[in-house]
Amino acid sequence: MDFAKRDLPKKSKNLSEWYNKVILLAELADYGPAKGTMIYRPYGFAIWELVQKEMDKLIKDKGVKNAYFPLFIPESLLKKEETHVEGFSPELAVVTMGGGEELKEKLIVRPTSETIMYDAYARWIHSWRDLPLAINQWNNVVRWEKRTYLFLRTTEFLWQEGHTAHANHDEAWEMVLWAINMYSKVYRELFALPGYIGRKSEAEKFAGADVTLSYESMMPEGKALQSSTAHDLGQNFSKTFDIKFQNQDSGSEYVWQTCWGFSTRSIGGLIMAHGDDAGLRLPPRLAPIQAVVLPVKPEEKILKAVNEIAGVLKKSGIRAEADVSDNETLGFKINKWELKGVPLRVEIGEKEIKNGSATLVRRDTGEKIVVNIDELTAKSGAVLESIQNNLLEEAERFLKANTRSADNYSAFKKIISGDRGFVSAFWCENAECEKKIKEETKATTRCLPLDLSEENGKCVYCEKPAKHRWLFAQAY
Amino acid sequence: MDFAKRDLPKKSKNLSEWYNKVILLAELADYGPAKGTMIYRPYGFAIWELVQKEMDKLIKDKGVKNAYFPLFIPESLLKKEETHVEGFSPELAVVTMGGGEELKEKLIVRPTSETIMYDAYARWIHSWRDLPLAINQWNNVVRWEKRTYLFLRTTEFLWQEGHTAHANHDEAWEMVLWAINMYSKVYRELFALPGYIGRKSEAEKFAGADVTLSYESMMPEGKALQSSTAHDLGQNFSKTFDIKFQNQDSGSEYVWQTCWGFSTRSIGGLIMAHGDDAGLRLPPRLAPIQAVVLPVKPEEKILKAVNEIAGVLKKSGIRAEADVSDNETLGFKINKWELKGVPLRVEIGEKEIKNGSATLVRRDTGEKIVVNIDELTAKSGAVLESIQNNLLEEAERFLKANTRSADNYSAFKKIISGDRGFVSAFWCENAECEKKIKEETKATTRCLPLDLSEENGKCVYCEKPAKHRWLFAQAY
Numbered sequence: 001m002d003f004a005k006r007d008l009p010k011k012s013k014n015l016s017e018w019y020n021k022v023i024l025l026a027e028l029a030d031y032g033p034a035k036g037t038m039i040y041r042p043y044g045f046a047i048w049e050l051v052q053k054e055m056d057k058l059i060k061d062k063g064v065k066n067a068y069f070p071l072f073i074p075e076s077l078l079k080k081e082e083t084h085v086e087g088f089s090p091e092l093a094v095v096t097m098g099g100g101e102e103l104k105e106k107l108i109v110r111p112t113s114e115t116i117m118y119d120a121y122a123r124w125i126h127s128w129r130d131l132p133l134a135i136n137q138w139n140n141v142v143r144w145e146k147r148t149y150l151f152l153r154t155t156e157f158l159w160q161e162g163h164t165a166h167a168n169h170d171e172a173w174e175m176v177l178w179a180i181n182m183y184s185k186v187y188r189e190l191f192a193l194p195g196y197i198g199r200k201s202e203a204e205k206f207a208g209a210d211v212t213l214s215y216e217s218m219m220p221e222g223k224a225l226q227s228s229t230a231h232d233l234g235q236n237f238s239k240t241f242d243i244k245f246q247n248q249d250s251g252s253e254y255v256w257q258t259c260w261g262f263s264t265r266s267i268g269g270l271i272m273a274h275g276d277d278a279g280l281r282l283p284p285r286l287a288p289i290q291a292v293v294l295p296v297k298p299e300e301k302i303l304k305a306v307n308e309i310a311g312v313l314k315k316s317g318i319r320a321e322a323d324v325s326d327n328e329t330l331g332f333k334i335n336k337w338e339l340k341g342v343p344l345r346v347e348i349g350e351k352e353i354k355n356g357s358a359t360l361v362r363r364d365t366g367e368k369i370v371v372n373i374d375e376l377t378a379k380s381g382a383v384l385e386s387i388q389n390n391l392l393e394e395a396e397r398f399l400k401a402n403t404r405s406a407d408n409y410s411a412f413k414k415i416i417s418g419d420r421g422f423v424s425a426f427w428c429e430n431a432e433c434e435k436k437i438k439e440e441t442k443a444t445t446r447c448l449p450l451d452l453s454e455e456n457g458k459c460v461y462c463e464k465p466a467k468h469r470w471l472f473a474q475a476y
Numbered sequence: 477m478d479f480a481k482r483d484l485p486k487k488s489k490n491l492s493e494w495y496n497k498v499i500l501l502a503e504l505a506d507y508g509p510a511k512g513t514m515i516y517r518p519y520g521f522a523i524w525e526l527v528q529k530e531m532d533k534l535i536k537d538k539g540v541k542n543a544y545f546p547l548f549i550p551e552s553l554l555k556k557e558e559t560h561v562e563g564f565s566p567e568l569a570v571v572t573m574g575g576g577e578e579l580k581e582k583l584i585v586r587p588t589s590e591t592i593m594y595d596a597y598a599r600w601i602h603s604w605r606d607l608p609l610a611i612n613q614w615n616n617v618v619r620w621e622k623r624t625y626l627f628l629r630t631t632e633f634l635w636q637e638g639h640t641a642h643a644n645h646d647e648a649w650e651m652v653l654w655a656i657n658m659y660s661k662v663y664r665e666l667f668a669l670p671g672y673i674g675r676k677s678e679a680e681k682f683a684g685a686d687v688t689l690s691y692e693s694m695m696p697e698g699k700a701l702q703s704s705t706a707h708d709l710g711q712n713f714s715k716t717f718d719i720k721f722q723n724q725d726s727g728s729e730y731v732w733q734t735c736w737g738f739s740t741r742s743i744g745g746l747i748m749a750h751g752d753d754a755g756l757r758l759p760p761r762l763a764p765i766q767a768v769v770l771p772v773k774p775e776e777k778i779l780k781a782v783n784e785i786a787g788v789l790k791k792s793g794i795r796a797e798a799d800v801s802d803n804e805t806l807g808f809k810i811n812k813w814e815l816k817g818v819p820l821r822v823e824i825g826e827k828e829i830k831n832g833s834a835t836l837v838r839r840d841t842g843e844k845i846v847v848n849i850d851e852l853t854a855k856s857g858a859v860l861e862s863i864q865n866n867l868l869e870e871a872e873r874f875l876k877a878n879t880r881s882a883d884n885y886s887a888f889k890k891i892i893s894g895d896r897g898f899v900s901a902f903w904c905e906n907a908e909c910e911k912k913i914k915e916e917t918k919a920t921t922r923c924l925p926l927d928l929s930e931e932n933g934k935c936v937y938c939e940k941p942a943k944h945r946w947l948f949a950q951a952y
Contacts, residue, residue, distance in 0.1 A: 030596060030599070030600075032545070032546035032548075032592070033546075033549070033550050033553055033592065033595055034546060034548040034549070034550050034583050037546035037547075037548060038546070039543070039544070039545050039546065039596055040543055040544035040545075041543055042541035042542065042543045042611060045541075045542055045543045045544050046541070046542070048544075049542060065518035065521075065522070066518065066521050066522070066525060067515070067516055067517055067518045067521045068515070068516035068521050068524075068616075068634060069508070069515050069516075070508035070509075070510060070513035070514070070515065070632055071513075071547075071585075071616055071618065071632050072508075072510040072513060072569075072618075072631075072632065073509070073510070074509050074510050077509055089576070090575060090576055091575060092573075092574075092575070092576075093548075093571050093573070093574045093575075093583075094571060094572065094573035094574070095569050095570060095571050095572075095585065096570065096571075096572045096573065097568075097569070097570035097572065097582075098568075098569045098570070098620045098631075099566060099567060099568070099569075099620030099621075099622065100565070100566055100568075100620075106573075107510050107569075109547075109571065109585070116508070116509065119509060120506060120515055123506070124506075129801070129803065135518060139616070140544075140547055140615070140616070142547065142548075144574045144575030144576075145575075146575065155548075155574075156546055156547050156548065158544060325605070327605070
């Protein structure tokens with residue numbers, strides 16, 4: 001345990017160094033031996049398990065079924081859809097040897113599973129009765145990255161990928177909207193992370209999609225994080241992979257497809273958005289340990305009470321733990337659990353035992369609350385709820401404060417070179433302007449928020465007519 | 477849907493063809509495009525999810541925590557433990573290209589995770605306070621196989637691998653015993669599959685282990701299936717990877733390690749052991765659909781009742797489904813659900829509606845039971861319980877009938893060339909005899925059952941003194 005060193009840089013001083021250090025010190029993750037890979041340590045993986053548990057329920061309730069497709073995609077299969085392979089080819093890891101022999105055909109380690117799944121969909125789908133076909137998988141994917149960053153960009157990462165096929169476009173589009181709204185719900189309600197849902201530009205959309213929707217959230221220092229995406233694939237893949245069905249009039253049609261993914265990158269956003277100079281601040285719904293019970297002094301009577309109280313909290317459904325280790329001081333323990341971002345600390349000393357009370361300390365605000373021991377579980381539950389809400393409200397205020405409008409390019413540049421954040425600005429939807437803005441400011445189009453109506457404006461770059469205000473930002 | 481063809485070979489006539497066909501027709505799995513890979517289709521994957529849900533609880537209750545380690549192991553790391561790499565090197569898939577460039581060091585797609593995990597353990601373990609370190613992962617592994625078989629032997633498969641480090645050998649051995657007994661419990665209580673727990677011979681043990689325990693079950697036609705293993709790694713890996721800890725007297729010691737794994741191979745055993753000429757017979761606890769409700773005629777009143785009854789069953793906690801599709805006859809549906817191995821069929825027709833009853837049909841025995849509609853859920857639950865027990869009892873009788881003793885080599889050969897099954901025979905534990913027996917009969921040592929005491933016997937092959945009766949069998 002390296003907590004004693006407390007060599008965590010201040011988040012406010014050096015975000016990037018703080019980010020890496022807090023992940024290592026809190027034992028969320030560690031570097032893997034192969035370049036760009038990471039180890040999800042138990043404390044970090046437990047967050048992902050909590051996400052999986054909730055999201056898996058939402059996915060199944062929608063009638064989508066889990067399955068598992070192979071890791072290895074024959075090169076020829078991946079190359080079938082041109083736009084798709086172009087998008088992914090710089091990022092591929094390739095198996096060329098198997099069982100001691102050179103392979104006749106190279107195998108690609110899946111960067112995503114469209115091609116291998118749709119090859120099977122073509123075999124499985126015959127008639128309208130087989131539709132919708134809706135399958136999800138929780139798996140690992142590999143994308144070779146030059147510059148990596150724990151959780152946010154690693155060579156291998158974990159995610160879910162949903163892939164559906166429908167008899168018509170309306171149904172497919174409904175699924176795309178359901179997916180992005182489901183992600184938004186998970187981000188807001190579990191991650192306490194608000195964001196914008198919108199459409200990606202042609203240049204930024206998924207390789208092979210007609211339309212990509214994304215959820216864009218805001219990180220400290222004003223950089224955006226594309227937190228998840230849902231794609232309307234139209235009939236692009238069904239035409240390439242020949243996925244046809246007999247419709248109810250016995251005609252033959254290509255299916256309409258969607259896919260949507262949510263990855264462990266989300267945990268990077270969680271860490272970055274909510275942490276502070278003392279370490280992580282985990283929203284209670286995703287905290288592997290929601291409450292830690294600490295003895296003020298290592299006395300037998302107190303240790304006994306600490307264990308009992310942790311037991312009572314656990315029994316009430318709170319993920320609680322007692323820290324009765326005898327080789328650390330109270331101060332050390334407090335620092336350690338603050339760094340690990342446990343939302344609620346319960347301190348028990350002689351005073352508490354004498355008074356039949358417990359002292360609760362909130363990780364988010366530092367507020368101390370003395371409660372009667374009889375109301376401990378009820379009050380703890382309420383405080384956890386309040387912390388969850390408070391973190392979301394804080395993040396909402398932050399998002400709002402970091403979304404600014406720019407009516408002309410000089411205002412745009414001033415924001416991007418200053419506080420950054422999202423800039424809402426008219427854009428003519430010409431790729432040339434988008435490219436120039438990116439070159440000159442490093443800001444990219446993040447999305448066109450779905451709920452905006454048409455207006456008459458002029459492009460922030462070329463000043464030609466523009467109908468929509470897009471969100472721009474520098475991004476991870 | 478290809479059920480109409482009913483081109484399922486008889487299990488009793490051609491086991492191997494039946495096995496492949498029933499998997500494809502029941503939509504448990506399909507072949508992947510890369511040689512030796514398979515797709516776990518939703519119906520097959522749902523079985524694995526049921527196993528995971530139960531086993532994950534048992535693993536966590538033991539204090540073992542889930543984590544995730546990278547897929548790619550640098551070649552140099554895998555080569556550190558000599559015996560280990562020797563055992564696995566013929567089976568490796570190797571990544572030589574990444575991001576469009578040839579890699580400086582080849583990356584091995586994990587065949588198992590000892591080396592990559594223990595490299596990290598050496599960094600994480602400092603003192604006795606860090607022990608036991610007990611981590612499990614649910615992941616995919618790749619072992620290049622020349623001859624593959626759906627579920628039983630595929631190039632990529634899914635499993636869990638538990639890896640623990642302890643301060644002394646007693647604790648490690650206790651963990652090995654816990655693991656193999658946990659697997660035995662899961663096999664008996666969920667899979668309805670009895671087996672023998674025992675120690676593997678030196679020739680058959682895991683590459684890098686001091687002792688390997690396995691669970692050996694019996695398949696039709698008398699071939700054994702090694703269903704799971706737990707390994708006492710001693711200090712073999714801790715010495716190679718330099719995993720030391722400060723003990724309570726401030727001395728430095730190497731940790732004692734264990735690992736244990738349970739894979740989707742188990743589902744192959746499930747299919748093979750319980751299926752019959754009509755298709756799968758799934759034990760209720762692992763059946764994705766425990767009860768299917770069928771309308772005897774496609775009349776509105778009946779369809780309505782069928783949907784209601786499925787709803788009532790679901791509400792009571794039974795995984796039930798109504799099959800009200802209008803393009804299949806009752807006979808077709810019965811065949812389909814029998815093939816898919818659904819344990820309980822509920823038939824509803826005019827007679828049932830008039831009498832306020834439901835007709836239950838057991839998949840295991842074919843027995844019909846008419847029950848009053850008020851007792852439907854209670855009776856269904858009881859019948860499912862009875863089916864679970866009956867399948868286990870059948871399999872226990874089969875195991876017993878297929879375990880025979882041989883006091884000399886001619887009796888041994890007679891059994892192996894006849895009904896096969898397990899042969900219990902004295903063996904001197906000399907590798908030469910084991911090798912000769914394998915060459916001459918294709919039977920290998922399966923295990924030395926843990927509960928056997930020493931005897932004075934003579935080796936079934938060389939007739940020299942032998943202390944134990946080992947189990948031999950031909951195996952998958």
